Amino acid sequence: MTEALRQQVNAWQVGEKINAPLDVYRCKVIQEWVDYNDHMTEAAYLTVFGWASDVLFQFIGVDDGYRSAGSSFYTVETHIIYEREAALNDSLKVTTQILDFDAKRLHFNHEMFNVATSQRLSTCEQMLVHVDSTAAKASAIKPSVSLALEAVLASHRSLPTPPEVGRIMKIKRKN
Amino acid sequence: MRDDCLVAVMQGLKQVGFGAGETLAAYEKKLFSGATEAPVNIDAPIEVQRRRITADWADYNGHTNDSRYMQLSSEALDVFFRSIGFSNDYLATGRSFYTLESHVRYINESKVGDEIVVTAQVILLDEKKVHLHSVMSQTDGTVVATGEHIYLHVDTKLKKACPIGAELLLLLAPIAKAHANLPKPEGVGRFVGQSVK
Numbered sequence: 001m002t003e004a005l006r007q008q009v010n011a012w013q014v015g016e017k018i019n020a021p022l023d024v025y026r027c028k029v030i031q032e033w034v035d036y037n038d039h040m041t042e043a044a045y046l047t048v049f050g051w052a053s054d055v056l057f058q059f060i061g062v063d064d065g066y067r068s069a070g071s072s073f074y075t076v077e078t079h080i081i082y083e084r085e086a087a088l089n090d091s092l093k094v095t096t097q098i099l100d101f102d103a104k105r106l107h108f109n110h111e112m113f114n115v116a117t118s119q120r121l122s123t124c125e126q127m128l129v130h131v132d133s134t135a136a137k138a139s140a141i142k143p144s145v146s147l148a149l150e151a152v153l154a155s156h157r158s159l160p161t162p163p164e165v166g167r168i169m170k171i172k173r174k175n
Numbered sequence: 176m177r178d179d180c181l182v183a184v185m186q187g188l189k190q191v192g193f194g195a196g197e198t199l200a201a202y203e204k205k206l207f208s209g210a211t212e213a214p215v216n217i218d219a220p221i222e223v224q225r226r227r228i229t230a231d232w233a234d235y236n237g238h239t240n241d242s243r244y245m246q247l248s249s250e251a252l253d254v255f256f257r258s259i260g261f262s263n264d265y266l267a268t269g270r271s272f273y274t275l276e277s278h279v280r281y282i283n284e285s286k287v288g289d290e291i292v293v294t295a296q297v298i299l300l301d302e303k304k305v306h307l308h309s310v311m312s313q314t315d316g317t318v319v320a321t322g323e324h325i326y327l328h329v330d331t332k333l334k335k336a337c338p339i340g341a342e343l344l345l346l347l348a349p350i351a352k353a354h355a356n357l358p359k360p361e362g363v364g365r366f367v368g369q370s371v372k
Contacts (some may be wrong), residue, residue: 042277074241075241075281076281077279078245078278078279079277080245080276107368126367166367168364
């Protein structure tokens with residue numbers, strides 16, 4: 001079931017043009033994601049974003065081989081903003097913008113859209129840390145992955161920073 | 176271990192609505208209908224749930240998948256909402272809470288078999304919105320993750336925000352008042368990537 005949600009992409013090759021933002025992940029809202037009202041549940045939004053992250057990882061060369069060699073990215077923070085509902089069978093797409101990265105950290109933002117209406121449904125901002133999974137400690141991102149990230153960031157630098165990024169969660173008082 | 180495997184299989188079946196999983200899904204839906212008991216001690220963050228990490232929640236290393244903390248937090252806060260009277264009867268009146276935002280911070284790992292205690296704290300309550308914070312800890316007090324969520328109270332027919340029902344405020348307002356005196360949890364009001372110290 002879950003493998004069907006996976007989208008295979010080839011790892012970026014030096015010199016290959018990179019879309020800004022990355023615009024790869026597509027899926028349909030399936031039965032197990034919806035509640036009794038046939039609306040997609042909160043947890044399913046994160047599931048969809050998770051599959052979009054999987055595409056990003058494949059693109060920058062973080063694949064099963066990279067992971068079995070003892071390196072991986074762990075999520076440190078996730079901030080989701082829910083803007084609109086999604087219903088059973090809706091076609092969704094997710095775009096991904098790399099905001100920044102350094103020796104050990106990676107910061108990006110996903111946006112989810114309804115394909116038919118082009119309306120944005122949700123955003124998901126995440127911070128990840130690169131780890132040596134054997135030592136369970138933060139470690140430097142491997143050069144091949146840094147190279148890919150540098151190329152993605154170079155392409156994404158021209159994009160405006162989404163206004164939701166860096167937002168502090170609070171109830172705005174009217175008075 | 177055998178029990179863990181059985182639970183994992185049944186939870187897996189629940190996802191696809193098949194066989195024993197179908198029964199389990201129906202049972203869990205029934206569980207939701209019953210409003211739980213009102214919280215007793217409201218002068219501190221309220222313990223809303225204790226839950227053991229099962230094998231189906233873990234990755235190949237036996238560590239809890241990060242997406243499960245979002246689920247753990249939001250399901251525990253569902254329990255909190257039930258405890259203040261947000262029941263199927265209330266839903267049937269055409270009112271509900273929609274989540275506007277969720278922010279989860281992953282602090283420490285947890286593993287299959289660990290028992291996680293979730294507490295809930297009201298950060299702010301206004302006429303139509305409630306801002307909640309959850310802390311997910313090991314039984315020895317080690318914090319594994321925190322969650323921060325804003326809920327909007329809506330009229331589900333009109334699809335518009337509407338004031339939180341008086342029957343919920345009966346319990347929710349005193350909790351919000353008591354929790355206003357608590358120190359603000361360290362993670363609240365942070366943007367992603369902001370250092371804590």
